[in-house]
Amino acid sequence: MIEYLVFAAAFGLLLLGLHRKVIARVQLRPGPPVWQEILHALKFSFKSTWVPKTASATLYVGVVLIGIGIWSAALFVVLAGESILILFAIYMLHKVVEHGFGLSSGSPYGKFGGVRSVISAASEIPLFVTIAAIYLFTGSLLLRDIVAYQGVHGPLLLIVPPVAIAMYLVILSKMPYGPFSIVESKELVSGYKTEHFGVWRAGISVIDGTKTFVLLYAFVAIFIGAVPFWAALIIMTLILVSLSFVCAVTPMLSPFDSVTIQGLVTGLMLVYVGYLWWVMP
């Protein structure tokens, strides 16, 4: 099982490296090598590391452990085909972790990143109203039941495309250098990650890699259904490239605009789910 975790973290980091590469090529820059994020994780692992004087040591280190732990659990949830409610609960816990990262160091940059994490949670998390639409069709929130439903009726991507778009937006919100990346935008240096360096930053790399893998794999399972593992990896890569294109051509929004747009999409989703509930027998 640990091999799954190592693979997920490494493949997720590779995807994040590809993300940077695609963004750079779209913007007519050479960009870093695709494996740059893996090299980053290794590089940070052997740098000198300590806890800043202004930090709350327990929280400062604890959030790194919790971050890796929750996304490891998320991977097992997805692989076992368990409830997507657990998966989205973990997503919400990640918001708490981001907030903890920001507040633990004592740096104002980190604090602003943490505060923005809470602001963006207010708009990202309601997007999970899409769960209701999935339930209306499949009658279950267990991932294995959702996959089985698609085996009979075809991919949910074709049955409820607006719901897939909403989930796509949730993943886009978590991508670095994207329009909704307000928690780590450049005016805050690295946002909530600013004061986590060395070994702690290597831990964040593992979190980011696993998180990227889990979210993309969950998207494939929820909206496309049962496909061979190698095909899932290819589809995940294609989805990531599409996300990279969006990130490359879209400016980073201000926190207010980011929340407004996500809030509007949430409103549209509520209307759509309400409509489905009204018309479905």
Add this chain to the structure above:
Amino acid sequence: MKRTTVTYGLAASALAIAAAWAALAAALIPLFAAETVIVIAFPVLVLFLALRWRAPGGEEDIPFIGY
């Protein structure tokens, strides 16, 4: 953190993962129990592995806390 402490932490997390894997393979514990052990031990393994690998030196500092 002392190097001895890091070594003990690393060994403990590695042993916990190995034990969970072996117990699952021998059907002594259910899958969720093995996964729970790994979810707890894997983050410790990652951080302690890096802490053991890190370069020596450096001391506590005060980050930028505003003008």
